[in-house]
Amino acid sequence: MHVGVPRPGVALDRLRSPALAARGQGLLWLGGLVATCVVGTAVLLGGGRVPLFLFAPVVVAAGVLLTLRRLLAVYAVTVAWALVLITALPLPMSVLLICLGSLLAVMALMVLLARSRARVGTVWVHGESMLVDLRDRIAGNGALPPLPPGWSTQVSVRSAHGDAFSGDFLVSSLSVDRRHLEVALVDVSGNGREAGTRALLLSGALGGLLGSVPPEEFLAAANAYLVRQRWAEGFATAAHVAVDLTLGAYSVGTAGHPAPAQYLAGSGTWRLVPSGGGPLLGVLPGAGFPRSCGVLGRGDALLVYSDGIIESRGHDLVEGVDRMLGAATAAMIDGGGGLAEAVSRAARSGAGDDRAALALLRA
Numbered sequence: 001m002h003v004g005v006p007r008p009g010v011a012l013d014r015l016r017s018p019a020l021a022a023r024g025q026g027l028l029w030l031g032g033l034v035a036t037c038v039v040g041t042a043v044l045l046g047g048g049r050v051p052l053f054l055f056a057p058v059v060v061a062a063g064v065l066l067t068l069r070r071l072l073a074v075y076a077v078t079v080a081w082a083l084v085l086i087t088a089l090p091l092p093m094s095v096l097l098i099c100l101g102s103l104l105a106v107m108a109l110m111v112l113l114a115r116s117r118a119r120v121g122t123v124w125v126h127g128e129s130m131l132v133d134l135r136d137r138i139a140g141n142g143a144l145p146p147l148p149p150g151w152s153t154q155v156s157v158r159s160a161h162g163d164a165f166s167g168d169f170l171v172s173s174l175s176v177d178r179r180h181l182e183v184a185l186v187d188v189s190g191n192g193r194e195a196g197t198r199a200l201l202l203s204g205a206l207g208g209l210l211g212s213v214p215p216e217e218f219l220a221a222a223n224a225y226l227v228r229q230r231w232a233e234g235f236a237t238a239a240h241v242a243v244d245l246t247l248g249a250y251s252v253g254t255a256g257h258p259a260p261a262q263y264l265a266g267s268g269t270w271r272l273v274p275s276g277g278g279p280l281l282g283v284l285p286g287a288g289f290p291r292s293c294g295v296l297g298r299g300d301a302l303l304v305y306s307d308g309i310i311e312s313r314g315h316d317l318v319e320g321v322d323r324m325l326g327a328a329t330a331a332m333i334d335g336g337g338g339l340a341e342a343v344s345r346a347a348r349s350g351a352g353d354d355r356a357a358l359a360l361l362r363a
Helices: 008-015 018-046 052-065 068-088 093-120 126-141 192-209 215-229 317-333 339-345
Strands: 151-158 168-174 180-188 236-244 249-255 261-264 269-272 291-295 301-305 355-362
Touching (some): 018 052, 052 093, 151 168, 168 192, 180 192, 192 215, 192 236, 215 249, 261 317, 301 339, 317 339
Antiparallel strands (some): 180 236, 261 269
């Protein structure tokens, strides 16, 4: 009889089973209790020659590895040992109280961290791994597909204050015949980490809509999805672009989003594309989102950007647009290779707001 060898994925699932995880927690808990008793005994027998701070590694390790309930049990035993040692050791009371206070401060910090992990339902560093995975998934959803010869794209997404998460994200879809490209630049309410979960949900939902509904219905479908969520801060702005990569024809629709800009190679100037200006997504059920059309000729470029590029406290929007177009013009003079990055760097809001820019160029 042939005995199959479990696949690595199956073996890993078994290692992650609830029963085995509970058994591991039990062993770690017992280990923490034993380590606490060993340290306490060593300090007591040392008669003051063994430092009380030997409890610190046990306290930190327990805070990292144990669930909150088991952690509190280990800390209760640690405090009991510390009180016994205070009365038994021939050391100045001031020194003993300082050591005890320091241990209690470290315990309090580790309990706060354990409570934070308990809200997520994880132990050890798996909560941080989930955040990294969240960030990578948002970035992966915004990866633009390779385009046919003659077309290129640039993307720059910068989060507020250098955070790992941004409320601005991109989703894109290229048709199977590689003739039609759709891109949506979305700005979720809030910024940084607080907008990260909403950005992940929306990037998945809106990414599924791209290419599944006609371009003229995309923003209406996105609005209907957001309205159904009933989020307290569930609104978003968006710009949606659909391009025929064979003819260069495009259509643009916006929802509470700044109007895109088109670079005209013939005159070397930029013009704002009048996109109709639909309302914010998630605010008005059944809202309409008018679109405008244009053509990208040889050497032209289309620039889509979030409001963090042009808005800043105490400055007019017109000034922000002029500043952006000045940076964009300089980038095009240099060949257009760093257009999206140049626009993001020139944003007057600086690091205080999320900024995103997408440049589509036709050679």
